[in-house]
Amino acid sequence: MSDPAEKKTPLYQEHVRLKARMVPFSGWLMPVQYTSIVDEHQTVREAVGMFDISHMGQFIVSGKGARDWLNTVLTNNVAKLDIGHGQYTFLLNCNGGVIDDLIVYRIKEAEFLLVVNAAKIDEDFAWLKKDLEHGRSSDQPGGLENAASCSLHNRSANFGGVAIQGPRTVDLFRALLGPDVELPQRNHIRDFTIAAMPLSIARTGYTGEDGVEVFFRAPDAAKLWNLVLERGAKLGLKPCGLGARDTLRLEMCYPLNGSDLSAERNPIEAGLGLFVDLQKPDFIGREKLLETRTEGPRERLIAFKMNGKGPPPRPHYSLFNGENRVGEISSGTLSPSLNIGIGMGYVSATSAKFGTPLEVEIRGQKFPATIEKKPFYKKQS
Amino acid sequence: MNVPDDLLYTQSHEWIRREGGNIRVGITDHAQAELTDVVFVEVPKVGTSVDAKAPVAVVESVKAASDIYAPVKGTVVEANAALSNNPALINTDPFGEGWIFALKMDNSDDLKNLQSAAAYKEQIG
Numbered sequence: 001m002s003d004p005a006e007k008k009t010p011l012y013q014e015h016v017r018l019k020a021r022m023v024p025f026s027g028w029l030m031p032v033q034y035t036s037i038v039d040e041h042q043t044v045r046e047a048v049g050m051f052d053i054s055h056m057g058q059f060i061v062s063g064k065g066a067r068d069w070l071n072t073v074l075t076n077n078v079a080k081l082d083i084g085h086g087q088y089t090f091l092l093n094c095n096g097g098v099i100d101d102l103i104v105y106r107i108k109e110a111e112f113l114l115v116v117n118a119a120k121i122d123e124d125f126a127w128l129k130k131d132l133e134h135g136r137s138s139d140q141p142g143g144l145e146n147a148a149s150c151s152l153h154n155r156s157a158n159f160g161g162v163a164i165q166g167p168r169t170v171d172l173f174r175a176l177l178g179p180d181v182e183l184p185q186r187n188h189i190r191d192f193t194i195a196a197m198p199l200s201i202a203r204t205g206y207t208g209e210d211g212v213e214v215f216f217r218a219p220d221a222a223k224l225w226n227l228v229l230e231r232g233a234k235l236g237l238k239p240c241g242l243g244a245r246d247t248l249r250l251e252m253c254y255p256l257n258g259s260d261l262s263a264e265r266n267p268i269e270a271g272l273g274l275f276v277d278l279q280k281p282d283f284i285g286r287e288k289l290l291e292t293r294t295e296g297p298r299e300r301l302i303a304f305k306m307n308g309k310g311p312p313p314r315p316h317y318s319l320f321n322g323e324n325r326v327g328e329i330s331s332g333t334l335s336p337s338l339n340i341g342i343g344m345g346y347v348s349a350t351s352a353k354f355g356t357p358l359e360v361e362i363r364g365q366k367f368p369a370t371i372e373k374k375p376f377y378k379k380q381s
Numbered sequence: 382m383n384v385p386d387d388l389l390y391t392q393s394h395e396w397i398r399r400e401g402g403n404i405r406v407g408i409t410d411h412a413q414a415e416l417t418d419v420v421f422v423e424v425p426k427v428g429t430s431v432d433a434k435a436p437v438a439v440v441e442s443v444k445a446a447s448d449i450y451a452p453v454k455g456t457v458v459e460a461n462a463a464l465s466n467n468p469a470l471i472n473t474d475p476f477g478e479g480w481i482f483a484l485k486m487d488n489s490d491d492l493k494n495l496q497s498a499a500a501y502k503e504q505i506g
Contacts, residue, residue, distance in 0.1 A: 037443045038418045243444055309465070311421045311441055334420045334443055363423070363439070 009054035010160045010221035018239055026119030026258075028055040031241040040244035041336040044207050047236030048166030050228055051245055057121035057156040058215060059128070062111040065149030070112060073131055073284055074104060075267060077277040081106040084188050086202060088275050091116075091124055092285030094136075096266040096292065100124050101257050103204060105189045113189070113200070115161075115213070117257050125154050136284070160221040164228065165211030165248075168235040173201075173212075175231040183212060197224055206245060208252035208377055247333050253303045253344060253374035259315060260301060260330045260344055269297040269346070271374070299327060300352040305376065306341035306360070307368040313343040313360050320359040320366060326351040329360065335376060341369070342376050382505065383410040385476055389452070389492060390501035393434075396476060397452050397495055400483070404492075405459075406452060407480040408440060408471060411505045416442040419471040424460035425482050431455060433491060438481050440471060449481060453491035459483035 006029040015022060020031035031052065033040060043049045061070055070078045076089035086105035093099055100120040105113040116124045132152055164172060173181050176194055184190045189202035197220040205211035216224055229237065246256070255261050255270060267276050268289055276289060306313060313332030318325050332343030347358070354373055359366040384390075389397040394412035398405040413419065421441040431437050436448035437457070460482045464470060471479040486492070496504070 032444070033417065036417045247443060309421075311423060311439070311446070312443070314446065334441075336443070 007055070009052055010218040011052045011054055011162075011225055014222055014225050015052065015239075020239070020241060023242070025242060026055065026117070028118055030055060031239070033241040033243045034239050037241070037243035037247060038336045040238060040240035041247050043236065043238045044166045044209055044240060044244060044248055045337060046167070047238075048164060048168040048172055048211075048232060049238055049240035049244065050225070050232070051163040051165070051240050051242075052160075052225075053163050053213060054160035054218070054221060055118035056161055057114075057116040057118065057124065057154065058159050058161070059114040059116065059125065060111065060153045060155055061114065061128075061150065062108075062153075063150035064110050066110050066112055067106075069132065069150045070104065071280060072282050073128060074102075075276040075283060075285070075289075076104075077280055078104060078106070078112070083107070083109060084184065084190055086113075086187050086189055086204065090267050090272070090275060090285075091127065092266070092283075092289075093127075093263055094284060094288075095263075096268075096285035096288030097263040098257065098261040098265055098267065098270070099127055099263065101255065101261055101272075103202075105202060107189060107200070113215075115215075119258060121154070121156055125152075128152055131284070158218050159215055160218045161213060161215045162225065162228070163205055163207075163211065163213045163245075165205045165207040165240075166209050166237075168232075168237070169209075169211045171235050172228070172232050172237060175235070176228070194224065195227060199224070206252075206254055207248040208254075208375065208379060209248075246331075247336055250331050250333055250342060250344070251335050251337055251375065251377035253376065255301070255344075256331060265301075265346070266292055266297075268292045269299055270301045297349055299346040300349050301330065301344055301346055302352050302371045303342070303344050303374045303376065304358055304360075304369045305338075305372045307370060308340075310341060310367040311362045313341045313362070313367075313369070318361040319345050319347055319369075320361065321347070321351040321356065324351075326358070337377050341367075343369075347371075382414065383476070384498050384502050384505075386498045388476070388498060389495040390498065390504075391450065391452050391495060392504065393450050395449060395452055397492070398480075399489075399492065402489060403458060403483050403485050404452065404455075405480050405483045406449075407475055408449060409501070409505075410475050413472050413475045413479070416440060416445075416447060417472070418443045419468045422461075422464040422468045422471065422481065424462075424464060425457045427457050427460055429457045431457065431484070433494070440468075440481075451484065452495055453484065453486050454488070455484035455486045457482055458485045
């Protein structure tokens with residue numbers, strides 16, 4: 001069934017060997033599940049799971065102009081990053097719409113790693129390259145001035161990545177690197193060597209649990225994957241697919257680009273203004289975001305929970321407030337942790353307050369739901 | 382995969398057990414394994430008239446909603462109420478407790494349009 005046009009990660013053979021169900025995702029053939037989405041979800045909530053994220057893009061931006069240039073193309077403030085520190089940020093178009101959401105790490109004094117969404121690798125790279133080489137318009141500085149002091153490199157094809165997520169993450173790395181191992185702090189990244197394989201470990205994730213994302217050279221992928229499976233077995237580690245990745249992130253209300261974010265939506269509408277520094281004098285999309293902030297967004301991305309049992313809410317179902325259709329679902333699922341339908345969607349700002357009753361239209365029938373605070377899932381401590 | 386010999390099958394992965402002039406319908410072991418983690422089942426109302434191959438029920442997994450089709454023309458005479466509290470019965474006992482609905486057939490000759498266990502085995506490889 002596989003389409004030859006679909007790309008395979010360096011872990012493809014491992015997924016096949018583990019009998020994963022492979023599905024097309026953003027041009028890649030990826031494992032959606034190995035055993036069951038619910039089981040893999042609980043594995044991450046209760047023990048530790050490993051996801052192939054090799055399809056994600058990795059760009060290196062380096063040179064003495066790197067920081068200042070990145071600060072004009074990303075929304076968050078790159079100048080706040082010390083070496084080894086990363087931040088969640090956005091790449092916007094000129095209308096403030098989201099091209100991509102990503103994490104930028106400062107890995108050296110004048111070198112940055114950008115980890116971007118698989119579906120957006122080509123678009124992001126073309127956008128960045130154009131800006132770096134040509135600037136934005138005749139009255140914008142940049143262009144050749146930036147290009148001279150800064151270089152942009154797409155290393156995606158030569159590197160892989162795995163996300164290791166769950167409360168037993170630290171125990172796993174003790175098993176891999178010895179009892180005294182110190183993982184980087186939250187949002188930090190550091191280089192390690194495991195079994196002679198050089199890798200970067202970042203304390204980040206997309207699940208709401210403690211965890212890391214590990215980046216390594218593509219030829220090391222299978223060796224690392226199998227070593228983690230072997231060492232993690234005693235801790236209950238299992239390989240996990242995109243299905244569980246989606247339910248886990250949705251319980252945390254982390255947005256998925258292409259569903260909750262798009263070129264037509266800006267970060268203020270999405271409730272992610274925290275990752276936009278409007279104090280910066282210049283970045284692409286800033287004017288539009290200032291306008292949205294001043295006028296208030298017309299629609300907001302809200303999180304809702306179904307009031308009772310019923311069919312799971314899914315993308316594109318209509319949301320009603322009384323008789324009025326106020327928006328539609330961007331992401332929805334049955335939450336394995338809460339055992340109830342949850343979702344996010346854009347609704348008119350007047351209907352976006354916490355506690356607002358909504359109805360979800362599913363196959364012609366309406367089911368009651370309520371707007372809730374994000375996130376749905378809170379870790380037991 | 383379990384494919385009981387005494388049942389009939391559709392191309393769309395429903396199984397059919399004949400009970401006199403009625404049939405009982407569910408989804409096959411193969412289908413439940415493909416769906417995994419059934420989290421919601423919408424069963425038809427008793428008394429509904431349905432055409433062959435018309436969607437009559439919906440089985441939802443975490444990932445997707447799938448229509449379940451009437452194998453032949455008839456009238457719904459039973460729907461499995463146990464599935465509303467325990468949709469996972471479709472995963473754990475697809476040919477037994479996980480049945481979805483029963484139909485009174487308009488014409489039992491219509492059953493000849495369905496396939497045997499051997500043919501279904503061939504279909505799913």
